[in-house]
Amino acid sequence: MRMARIAVLLDRQAAKRRHRYGINVFEAFVGEVLAHAGIAYEWIDGAEELTRSNPDLLIVALAEDDQASADAIWAYAERGGTVISYAGLRALASRMGCYEQWSIPVGYASWPGEERLRFLSATPWEQEEAGAYPAAGEGVIRKERPSGSTAGPALLRFTVGEGAIERWAVNIPQTIVLFQQGTGPVLQDGIPARDGTGAVDEGILKADDRCGMDWEWDRLRTETGAPYFAYPYADLWKERLIGHLLKCARAKGLTVPFLGYWPEGVPAVALISHDSDLNVDESAETTLDVLEECGIRSTWCMIEPGYSPSVYERVKQKGHELAFHYNALEAQQGKWDASEFGRQFDWLKKATGKAEVVSNKNHYTRFEGWGELFAWCEQNGIQADQTRGPSKKGNIGFLFGTCHPYFPIAWFDEANRLYDVLEISFLTQDLDHVHLSDSSVIVPFLEQVARVGGAAHFLFHQIHIHEQPRVTRALRKVVAEARSRGFQFWTSEQINAWERARRKVKVTAIGSDGKVTAEGIDHLNNIVVYIPLSEPDETDRTGAETEIRYGVPCRKVVLNPLRQAPASVTE
Template sequence: MRKARYGVNSFEGYVEEVLGRLRLPFRVFDSLEDALGWQPDILIPALFDENADNRDKLQSYVKNGGTVVSYAGLKGMAEKLGYCEERPLGAGYAVLPEGPAPIRFLSATGWSKLAGQVPGHKASGALRMSNPSGIESGPALLSIPWGEGTFERWSVDIVGTIVALQQGTSPVYDDGASAPDGTIPVQDDTLKADDRCALDWEFDRLKTATGIPYFAFPYADWWRAAMVRHLIEVALSKGKTLPFLGYWPAGIPAVTAISHDSDLNRDAHATVTLELLREVGIRSTWCMLEPGYSPAIYEQVKADGHDISLHYNALEMDGGIWSEEAFRSQSEWLRGAAGIDRISSNKNHYTRFEGWGELFRWCESNGIESDQTRGPSKKGNTGLLFGTCHPYFPVSDFSEGNRLYDVLEIGFLSQDLNHPQLYDSSLVDPFLDIIGETEGVAHFLFHQAHIYSFEAVRQAVREVVAGAKKRGYALWTIDQVNEWERARRKVDLAGFDESGKPIPEGAPLPQSAVVYVPAADDALSPDGIYETKFGVRCRKYIIQERIDENAVGNGR
């Protein structure tokens, strides 16, 4: 595309990752002509040349009953539809009618009606400048009728906001700005993932009952939910429905995972950690820093069913270096030292991070399917500092064609709860509660060294496990999350049988799953089981473990 030629990213295509995560039925077209030839009920023109000819084609498509959905796009169409484009907004907050709270966005461009034009649109929500209580600056969503159809235009660049929240506002090449209150001192001459956090230290944190500040809001996940809810409602208004696959196996509302970073590499630390994990009855993920433990420890870790993962060291003060060669060398060391053929995951020591996608490329080339690096390095930025508690596939920049990396990112929330120099376990309930509401992964990091040294840290592990079990969450390793996510993305929802039951196709799932079918209020069946998902009543169907293996999926 022209953008890539001039070094500009086209993250609009990331809408495929958002929709694909739920296995919503959709089709990708190579051109606007191909899409219009198929005449879909709903069209999202994510990447297309916005010239006069294509604008005329879109108007004709909508006039004949189609629906176009855009996320701050359709440049040049404003005037044709009777509007003018407002000044672009930087970061702000959107208040949605169905939203749980004001949702942070990173860019938006609203439209306003031209003078003398008769209002004919429906406006929803409101944009607020700079902060959640800021000056209102137009609606979040316009529904503009045109002939028999509508243009549904969000003022917020939702897809770009999701990418920037998850992966940062730019490549990491220098330190980020520390919080003025001194709680987030990221300006420490060490490049880290949180040097490009897109959240606001003042507006996006809450405090626990003991005064611990934490990033509290899964904004990227809330934006995904807003997108999906809107698309479902548009489909229902057209007499259609959009079935989707639940995030987790049937009966599991959310997942809790615990990982450890070996750091000081003392066998005694590992032994005490193994004893604690046996006590609480869970498996966890062990991220190993070279030179690691003695061979006998690895055998115990494997015998107890824990993951063995890499703790890549690029921290200069600990003898590390940021390079592809160093990553490969440390990966080869771990395979030999631990006696494993496959490294299930990676988490960078001290959350060291540079650039945009190098780490994910290195994981790909070394056969590592998931990464855990995106988490807090400081006491004051614990929590949802990247706006999500869900696993996702990150996107490359323009230099690699804005492709998806084949590496599942599974970020973490905190380090070593109850450590005397960090934060206390008053964070456990808020974290587990918001992750449950969002149906995500509550990933807690506990170093073996601190488990060994502090009874309070050991007690925090017990609190996390007890809290997860009380809520009915699954307690999985990071590799279990990765395996489930990759398996569910091989399922396609191919349609419905004569009774209206969805037909899943693809590879067999390791556990039963749930398909939800949104239903209009006048189409509820008395013999159906219903749940509210994304604010819409949905009929619930259980998929057994084995489905049609002869069908071919349409994505990861």
């Protein structure tokens, strides 16, 4: 079974030109999507390299809109290659009898019998004269709202010579970025919900002041009336992107191996984090007792001036993670400043006696600009951040469209590089708190996280666990409901270690006997590799049991198996 060779074309000169004029190239984020899935690929800097590289599948992230690039991509397809584009290829539109419509900033894509997906960038094509290249359409694009006017197919498929061109109307990588990181830099308050449940316009700049969700169309309510953002759109678009790629390879009789997100036996992960805020020692002791009763380890984000030294020692003895809680809230004499971030972080290391601290979460989800926070984390050796989450009762849930850890992308002034900081967003805080949402959201949150194989991150403040018994009961309910669904509880530090180690795994070969050869597996156990089957009857020949992943039947292989799923990376 031959593995497909995948290349991503990102024309470096075209990218530099856009950066020079203040234009982002978020299309480059497709590389992060593939890396998170464990799919091997190579970068191509210009279309002229296609003759040399000649991959089986070509993702065109960014190409020059000149004739030379268009001709090179067209010739590649005619030779039998498959071209995939996300709202690009303008230079080839007229050649295929198509007219490019005006770009649509917001809308929904839908397929028969499936739920709709909100998008944040689309440029549809309309085929006026099919000629020699009639298009096959898939899905429907609707403008602005789920019932909006249609603007053509979500995906157009063209046969070109011996190959194919597959063009999505939706700019999927950009849509994912704008969901996960917000629709732009945070410079002013966000737009509040009409029903009063999401007053984000309170005069404090926060992560949720730039959000790609719609208060009306993207929220549901539980049986108690609690509103929540119900759809992990960014993760669902990642599934669309990956599933389409696998099917394109399968159509050529090829396979694209990919990795499971978690170790064998771990369908999804749950994370409980705490913010020390008022720093009452008694609240820490109460929380430690509750966690011991529940049998879980959690992440403790510490804010200055912190707890007594004895509390830190007990936290460490019980196996919990000590993390940073940066305070930039002006009302508490904090400020958004690189040197102040570093000063507070130095305090934390001295107070806790830890030379290295892996994780951070900003107090009150304070956030400004686009990537400053991630740059400060890099500068101080912080590897994971948890700041991106809701601050209001009515915007809990999949506020940023994701429950997957990811490496965020920079703004154009840093050439849209990826920050070396793993973002692990959270879903909600302090359920059943007198002023916050109730615990009826726990089950729908866990069900959606399990559906996409993500990390269910719940925040509970120690002070509320100590003072409000209903909050404590909600924490116990999270643990019970998650465990009943097979979730394992990890700390932020464990998630970070696993994700970084997993990304070093590379499948290098699949033998005729089905044996998988991979690099980077020496210090990992229970690594799951999925091998999409290239033919419908291949299951019969291999005798292997299959699972449907991304809509494709796959053979499952576990590398370095243990009898029991590990609780962390190397256990």
